[in-house]
Amino acid sequence: MASVEFLSGNEAVAQAVRLARPRVIAAYPITPQTTVVERLSEIVEAGELDAQFVHVESEHSALALLMGSAAMGARTFTATSSQGLLYMAECLYYASGGRWPLVMMNANRALALPWNIYGDQSDSLALISSGWIQAYAEDAQEALDMIIQAYAVAEDIEVRTPVLVNLDGFVLTHTYEAVSVPDQLEVDRFLPPPDLPEGYPGTFSMSKPQSLAITAGPGDYTVFKYQQHAAVMHSAAVIRSVGEKFHQHFGRGATGLIEGYRSEDAEFILITLGSVSGTVRQAIDELRRQGVAVGMLRLRYLRPFPTEELVEYLYSSTRTRHVQNIGVLEKDISFGHQGSVSLEVKSALYEYASRQGGAAVPVLNFVAGLGGQDISGEDVQNIFLELASSVNAANQSQQTLSAPGFSDVRFLGLEPFREENQHQDAA
Amino acid sequence: MKKISIKMLPDDEYFVGHKGCGGCGGSLILRWTLKALGERCHIVIPAGCMSAIGFIYPQMALGVNAMIAPFAATGAVLSGIAAVIRAKGLTDIPVVGFAGDGATADIGLQSLSGALDRREKIIYICYDNEAYMNTGIQRSSATPQGARTTTSPSGQTAFAGSKKDLLRIAAAHGIPYAATASVGHPADFLRKLDRARQIDGPSFLHVFAPCPTGWGCATDATTELGRSVVTTGLWPLLEWDHGKIRINQAPHSFAPLATYLAPQARFRGLEANQIEALAAERDRTWVALRAWERETTNSVLA
Numbered sequence: 001m002a003s004v005e006f007l008s009g010n011e012a013v014a015q016a017v018r019l020a021r022p023r024v025i026a027a028y029p030i031t032p033q034t035t036v037v038e039r040l041s042e043i044v045e046a047g048e049l050d051a052q053f054v055h056v057e058s059e060h061s062a063l064a065l066l067m068g069s070a071a072m073g074a075r076t077f078t079a080t081s082s083q084g085l086l087y088m089a090e091c092l093y094y095a096s097g098g099r100w101p102l103v104m105m106n107a108n109r110a111l112a113l114p115w116n117i118y119g120d121q122s123d124s125l126a127l128i129s130s131g132w133i134q135a136y137a138e139d140a141q142e143a144l145d146m147i148i149q150a151y152a153v154a155e156d157i158e159v160r161t162p163v164l165v166n167l168d169g170f171v172l173t174h175t176y177e178a179v180s181v182p183d184q185l186e187v188d189r190f191l192p193p194p195d196l197p198e199g200y201p202g203t204f205s206m207s208k209p210q211s212l213a214i215t216a217g218p219g220d221y222t223v224f225k226y227q228q229h230a231a232v233m234h235s236a237a238v239i240r241s242v243g244e245k246f247h248q249h250f251g252r253g254a255t256g257l258i259e260g261y262r263s264e265d266a267e268f269i270l271i272t273l274g275s276v277s278g279t280v281r282q283a284i285d286e287l288r289r290q291g292v293a294v295g296m297l298r299l300r301y302l303r304p305f306p307t308e309e310l311v312e313y314l315y316s317s318t319r320t321r322h323v324q325n326i327g328v329l330e331k332d333i334s335f336g337h338q339g340s341v342s343l344e345v346k347s348a349l350y351e352y353a354s355r356q357g358g359a360a361v362p363v364l365n366f367v368a369g370l371g372g373q374d375i376s377g378e379d380v381q382n383i384f385l386e387l388a389s390s391v392n393a394a395n396q397s398q399q400t401l402s403a404p405g406f407s408d409v410r411f412l413g414l415e416p417f418r419e420e421n422q423h424q425d426a427a
Numbered sequence: 428m429k430k431i432s433i434k435m436l437p438d439d440e441y442f443v444g445h446k447g448c449g450g451c452g453g454s455l456i457l458r459w460t461l462k463a464l465g466e467r468c469h470i471v472i473p474a475g476c477m478s479a480i481g482f483i484y485p486q487m488a489l490g491v492n493a494m495i496a497p498f499a500a501t502g503a504v505l506s507g508i509a510a511v512i513r514a515k516g517l518t519d520i521p522v523v524g525f526a527g528d529g530a531t532a533d534i535g536l537q538s539l540s541g542a543l544d545r546r547e548k549i550i551y552i553c554y555d556n557e558a559y560m561n562t563g564i565q566r567s568s569a570t571p572q573g574a575r576t577t578t579s580p581s582g583q584t585a586f587a588g589s590k591k592d593l594l595r596i597a598a599a600h601g602i603p604y605a606a607t608a609s610v611g612h613p614a615d616f617l618r619k620l621d622r623a624r625q626i627d628g629p630s631f632l633h634v635f636a637p638c639p640t641g642w643g644c645a646t647d648a649t650t651e652l653g654r655s656v657v658t659t660g661l662w663p664l665l666e667w668d669h670g671k672i673r674i675n676q677a678p679h680s681f682a683p684l685a686t687y688l689a690p691q692a693r694f695r696g697l698e699a700n701q702i703e704a705l706a707a708e709r710d711r712t713w714v715a716l717r718a719w720e721r722e723t724t725n726s727v728l729a
Contacts, residue, residue, distance in 0.1 A: 023514045024507065052510040056503065057541030064500030064538070068471065068507025071494055074514065076507075094497055195515075204469060204492035211487035213495040220484050 002186070002250075007179040009172040012140040013079070013105050013165070014039035015179075016147035017049075019187040020103075021194040023074035024052045026062035030084040031117045032169040033107040037079060059084035063091035063104070070100035071212050073203040075151065075194040078102075081169060082109035085123045089130070095162050096131025097228065098213050099202045101154035102162035103147065104132075108274065108331070109169040110371040118372020119169030120331035121274065125302075125340040131228055133163040133235055134303040136273040140179045142300075143167050145246060145253045148182075151191055152242045159235045160201060161228075168275040168331075170372065182250055190249050236304045257306035259298045260313055262288065265320040266295025268387040271310075271345055272329040273299040276368075276375055280329070283380035293321060294384045299341065307348040314361065315352065323361050325387040329380070331369035338365045338409045364390065368412035379412060386410070431463040431621035433614045441466070441490035446480040450646030452610040452636030452653065453477055453554040457525055459613060460552060463620050464521045466491055471505050471523070473530040474498040476561040476638075477554075499534045501526045502542030502551065509547045521624055524551040528569035529559045532591045543600040546628045550620070553593060553631070556638035564641040569593070571661075572708065573701055575693045576641075582696055589708065597631035598667040604628075605667040609635040611653020615664060615675065622668070635662050643692020652690065658682040660709050663716055671723045674716060681709070 007015065013036050017025070025044070027037035044053045056062045059080050066076040080088065085106055095102050106124050110116040124134060133153065137143035143165065150163040167173050196203055204210050216224055236257060243255035261277075262284055263269055270280055277298045287294045297313055299306070314323050326349075330341040337343065342365035353360035366383050368375050410416045429435070441461035447454040457477055461468060470489065472478045473496040481488040482495055496504040501524045508522050526535060531553040542549060558576045559565040565578040568591045575582040597605040604626045608616035616634060623630035635656055639646045656662040659682045664675040684702055688694040697705075 024510045026507075050514075052514050054506060054510055054545065056506075057537055057544075060497070061500060061503035061506075061538050061541055064497055064503035065507035065510070068494070068496075068504035069511050070507075072508055072511035072515075074511045090497055091500070204494075206467070206492075209466070209490060209492045211482050211489050211493045214482040214484050214487070215479065215495070216484040 002180045002182045004178050005181050006176050007140055007181075008035065008174050008176050009137070009140045009143050009167045010035040010107070010174065011039055012144040012179045013147055013167065014043065015181050016144040017077045018043050019182060019184060020075065020077070020148055020151050020191060021049065022051050022077040023194055024054065024066065024069040024076045026054050026056050026065045026076070026078040028056050028059050028062045028080070028084065030059070030081045032109060032119075032173045033079045033081040033084070033105070035173070036105060040077075059088040060091055063088045063095060063102070066102050067091070067095055067098060067100055067213075070102060070196075071202065071204055073196040073198070073200060075155075075196075076102055077104070079105040079107070081107035082111055082123045085127065086111065089127060092127055092130040092132055094213070097224070099160040099228070099231070100162060101151070101160055101196070103150045103154055104162065104164050105147065106164055106166045107169045107173045108166050116371040117169070119171050120370045120372065121166070121168075122332045122370075124164060124166050125332045128302060128340060131161065131232065132303065133161055133232065133239070133301065134166065135163060135301050136166045136299065137172065138275055138277045138298065139172065140175075140177050142253070143172065144179055144181065145250070148187060148191065149239075149242050149246050152245075153235060153238050155192060155196065156235075156238045156242075157200070159231055159238050161231050161235055166274065172275040180252070186249060190246065232304050236301075236306065239301060254300060256309055257299070257301040257304070258309045258313060259300055261296040261298065263295035263297055263313055264318070265293060267293040267321050267324040268327070268384055269295050269297055269314070269323055270327045270329055270380070270383060270387070271297045271299065271341070273302065273341065274331070276329065276331075279375060279377055280380050283377050283384060286377070287381060287384055292384065292388060302341070302344065305344055305348065307351065310345070310348050311352045314349070325391045326361050326363045327366055327383055327387045328363060329366045329368060329383060331367075333367050333370070333409070339367050362391070365409045366412065367409055373412060375412065431617050431624070433617050436462045436617075437465075439466070442481065442488055443490070444486060445488035446483065447476070448638075448640045448646075450637070450639035450649045451476070452638060452649050453527065453556060454480070455649070456552070456554050456610055456616070456634050456636055459617065460523065460525065460620060461489075461491060463617055464523060464624065467519060468521045468523055469493075469508055470525055471496050471501055471508070472525045473501045473527075473535060474561075475527040475530050477525060477527070479561050498530055500538050501530060501535050502538035502540070505549045505551070506542045506545060506547045509549055512548070522549045524549060526551070526553055527560070528553060528555040528557060529567040532568045532593055536596075540600065543597060543602050543629045543631070546602070548627060549629050550623045551629065551631050553633050554636040555633060556636045556641060557590075558638075558641055560638050560641045572705060573694060573697050575696070582693070593631070593633045594665055594667065597633075598672070602629045602631065603669055605631040605633070607633045607635070607663065607665045609653040609657055609662055609664065610637065611635070611650050611655075611657065612664065619666065641693070643695075644690050648690050652687065655682060655687040659684050659687045660713060661687060663713070665716070672716075672719050674720055
């Protein structure tokens, strides 16, 4: 029987890891990830999990160590955040290229400088091209569910790709809620055994010794990268089927890479990810009461990027209203351009528009929550109102201040950034 | 466990078809290591010469389970393998790291330190060719004083620091066993490898490995340099065993430094006074070594 426990996001992750029965856990502390490995050390010391708990000397070593363990055919776990994730960046690419089915939790946190321990998504988004599947949890329950599913996805023989499960630092990692913790037997039925089978690619063999993590010259390298890309693309179907299987087993959880909220008839849609989605839902309910047709699409996975699902949500023939304007709300900025998620969304919409003909729906980028900046319900309502008003304004005039322009990024609490504004300031 | 000795080495080869240069000391030590430890050995080799010459798809030169580690992470990858061996209760699987001096003394020192500190059951072998050879002979912190490299072209810049003492660094972790060895003394090396294999915990072997390409010596000078470096006193053969340091060969007098330095282009251009300085440094090292030996032999804790 499942039990309902009052857990923080980090504790939910620790419980999920306990249930997944990894053989090896590599631990190195960084705020706000620490309580995950603290709980796991207690769980291992209490004999509730038979795992090797290894105190490593750096995040780089944490991930390198797990590659050695995975090569030995063992299920593994580690967790990190921010500077730690970037310190292990080399190993992220190494692990995905080696096709080891690692699962790692990341507490999304701002990057220095300036030093800041609070939440934003700059860390994981900086490594979006590292070949890892990237998942973003909204709440502690989903964090627990995503970790368990991550092992099934990563270890799928056609996928063999590591998974990074992201939780917003503090806002999700350190806030408590009621979480349904499944029974060990149920999880054992859901997941494959924790030892990879003999002959699993990327593992050693006593009967047929293997050379792993090899070198490939210019003639062969592209083939390896093509296969890696194909595996991550294919993982979208596996993520869905694992999600459906999870739903059958445990009776909960989204199954798609995107989850919509009141989006079918929404004219103004905010695309976002992570824990801020709860605030967005509340803002939507409030504006709906006032008669504004707003909705949300929550990106649960950024890699593989769910282009088809996104297009289906936005352009489906079953929609009752056309989408007028889209906002992308993210805790990240790719300096000199715009938010990374905004770029992803725009790329998908451009592909659709250029194939179908006609103009893509305008997308406004809202950068908020950097370094733990609070995003209130009122802030989100204002974002929706700006989405609504910028369409109206654009209809009236090509030259209004609020119409979206190139490189137009809104930073919460600041004037919209525009190059011409900067020139005026200089003059 | 069958004893390892040079006479008992099997005909089996586990490192063949690699692309090493003629006279490569490192590849010779790797070949002996795998012959001695056999087919159950799992070996981790970081970025460097041995990985560059042994793992080029689709021609794999290693006949045992082998893996390239990220440059900085030999100790960590070894620990990950050792952890699973513990978890599964496997026995008689030697877990061996085989890393160059750059991967050990520089970029991989943190990871090595972690593995030694955790008392992982691993054998870590540093084959020391005294520079970054794979990238084209750049100075490392194991480059000896006076040696020319492509980033110390006069040989003078190398005088800024002295070669890191890896044996003392390993011993300072309080590990059970550490030793130095040389490609010029294979029987001594194999005896030490045999001892390392029987240690329940980490062991560290620091092995002198000439690189004719990088040193500018003849390709058939490898073994001779591996002997003259010992007779000149520049590479003491040492053993740290459970808290005691033993000097394996303590010559009454040292052979002239020129017997070792002259065959190598990297030392060409050293002035007489610089060679005298090297000899003085060597003498100081030996005084300290003998003191260390007395100290640990008499220690009640040892």
